[in-house]
Amino acid sequence: MKMIRICRSALVALVSLLAPAALAGQTGVAVRAENPLAVARADEVLTLSWAQLRAALPALSADRVRVIDAASGAEQVTQAIDNDGDGTTDELLVLTSFWPGERKELLVQAQAPAAAPAARVYARHDAHRDDVAWESDRIAFRIYGQGLWQASEFEPLVSSGVDIWPKRVRDLIVERWYAKGHDQYHRDTGEGADFYTVGQTLGAGGVGVLQDGRVVSARNFRAHRILATGPIRAVFELTYDPWDAGGVQVQEVRRIAIDAGQNLYRMETTFRTANGADLPFVTGTVKREGLVGSNRRGAQWGWLATWGPVERKNGGHGSLGTAVLLPSAQFTDVAEVENHFLALSTARSGVPAVQYAGAGWTASGDFHGVEDWWRYLDTFAERLSNPIRVTIGAASALR
Structure with a gap:
């Protein structure tokens, strides 16, 4: 018996010809x-x-x-x-x-x-802690508001850095983890856990400026707006009190979005300087013992990444990759400063600076080693550089 081999493009064309009669x-x-x-x-x-x-x-x-x-x-x-x-x-x-x-x-x-589709992304504000947490079906993150300073049972944390909640399930976990309570979601009982320590750092994708060899950034967000909670995309916006960026007063608004199936979130940061001047800024990811930094600059998008063991607190296990992606034209340099790997860039006052940031965990099953993480970043950058070509036509009927 001879086997007939049909190429994928021919198969797609054949299926197109066989559209269900019910749609005609x-x-x-x-x-x-x-x-x-x-x-x-x-x-x-x-x-x-x-x-x-x-x-x-x-x-x-x-x-x-x-x-x-x-x-x-x-x-x-x-x-x-x-x-x-x-x-x-x-x-x-x-x-x-x-x-x-x-x-x-x-x-x-x-x-x-x-039928209503199952949500694959989510974002919520936790009023008690004044956090905003967001997730896709791959990974979750959170960021801190000023209300955390008044929550007496928690240690006051001054940070605009991004926390990572690595998970090893495909369903959405943010609501369940908050319901567990602070001490419990730091322990992996089968879904993953918050093994990541942000402290007074940029975490995984926070922004700031370099001043006298150290990173300076905004304090916790003052206000938030959640604009969409899925099922495909979750979007929210954060507003920060003006802060001193090397002698220049800066107002900052961040808009963050995450899409279904993705490990990286989109961050659109708008800085407004008091004098209207451009602002040299940095986007960072934490540098810790055992982490290795790397970077690559493509034709249109470049990335800065880390890879290394998850913090071993509370049973932390596996390896974690973090990354920041930004347009190559704005990717001016990289630096290692204190406890950060940094991507250097410049923003125009009042003009949004677009970047992507995120993380990937070996225990999720999506990444087995650093080569998988690099491959994911390269592919993500290639997709950004070559978007799907979409044409909207007039009203018509299927034949």
């Missing part, structure tokens, strides 16, 4: 999405203009929108998102995956989804 004649807005890379891309989030979709499909609303894959008939996970919290939808997010070079035809319809 259905109307909606046609969207074409194409992967320009010869690599598979799992968990890509497509961003579609809500205004453009509504112009072609006026009946569309945040609770009446669904997206169908024209080839398979499968309903895609979506999220209507209000990016600025003004009560008006700005974008439609669509979660999907691509084979190398794959092109997809999607149909956006003004119909309610068949």
Whole structure:
């Protein structure tokens, strides 16, 4: 018997021709999405203009929108998102995956989804501690507010650094861990734990400035806004009191977002200097005994990373990688200062500086060694440099 070998692109084309008859004649807005890379891309989030979709499909609303894959008939996970919290939808997010070079035809319809999808991201504010914690189905983080100074049972912590909650399950754990209580979520009972010590450092992706050979940064956040909690993307914003950055008063606002399936969160930091001047700033990750730092600068995105053993407190185990990614054009240098590895950059006053930061743990099963962590960062940077090509068409019907 002869085996017939069909290449993946031919298979995709064949499936497209065999779209379910039940979809024939259905109307909606046609969207074409194409992967320009010869690599598979799992968990890509497509961003579609809500205004453009509504112009072609006026009946569309945040609770009446669904997206169908024209080839398979499968309903895609979506999220209507209000990016600025003004009560008006700005974008439609669509979660999907691509084979190398794959092109997809999607149909956006003004119909309610068949079922509510399970959330793969989350963000919440803990009023008692005044933390904001956020997570994907891969890993979790948190950052501290000023209320922590008044929580008498905790040691006062002055820090705008980012904490890591490494986990080894795919479901969302933030609510459960807070419910356990402070002492208990530092112990791994099968889901992971908070093994990471931030203290008065930048943690895993905090920002600051270099002053006389040391890192200076904002204190704990003063105010927060949670803008989205999933199921595809969680977004929140933090406001800090003005702080002294080497003799220059700086106002700082951070917007953080995390997407399903990702170990890295997106951080958009807007500095406003009192004199309107540019601000040389640093983004850091903690340097501890046993950690090895590395960096790579690609054509469009570069990264600074660490790898080494998890802190062995409370039964900590495995190895942890941390990283900061930033545009190569803004990646001016790297430095080791006291207990930090630092990526050096410059921001214009009032103009958001975009970076990505995050971590990966061997016990999650996603990374077996430092080479896996580097490969993940290289692939993430390549995907940022080559986004999915999206074209929104007019209202049409599947034939």
